Amino acid sequence: GPKTLCNACGSRYRAGHTSMPEQDNNGKFVCGNCGRAFATIGALGGHRRFCDSGAWRCCWCECKYAECSGKGPGPGGPKTLCSACSSRYRNGHTGPPPKNEDG
Numbered sequence: 001g002p003k004t005l006c007n008a009c010g011s012r013y014r015a016g017h018t019s020m021p022e023q024d025n026n027g028k029f030v031c032g033n034c035g036r037a038f039a040t041i042g043a044l045g046g047h048r049r050f051c052d053s054g055a056w057r058c059c060w061c062e063c064k065y066a067e068c069s070g071k072g073p074g075p076g077g078p079k080t081l082c083s084a085c086s087s088r089y090r091n092g093h094t095g096p097p098p099k100n101e102d103g
Contacts, residue, residue, distance in 0.1 A: 008041045008042060008045075029044040030044075031051055033048070033051045033054070034051055034052070034053050058082040059075075059076055060081055060085040061085055061096045067082075068082035068083060069082070069084075070082070072085075072089075073086055073089070
């Protein structure tokens with residue numbers, strides 16, 4: 001009947017979803033594409049708009065999104081470098097920091 005769904009579930013239903021999002025053992029909502037967990041359905045919905053299925057890598061140092069503190073602009077456009085490499089790019093550097101034998 002009317003008023004049987006909360007706002008978040010009603011929005012999901014109108015968008016074509018027929019069940020609740022997957023939850024982990026801690027009760028957090030899990031993204032089906034990349035596996036990241038979120039405390040609320042709203043946070044999961046905000047993440048899904050920009051989810052890249054865990055495939056994003058920095059164009060300079062090749063780190064994954066989970067290994068860095070965020071994304072930033074680079075020579076290839078917005079969100080192409082990790083925050084550390086983006087900071088180097090804004091300061092005039094033209095490539096990643098050099099690596100030695102220790103990595």
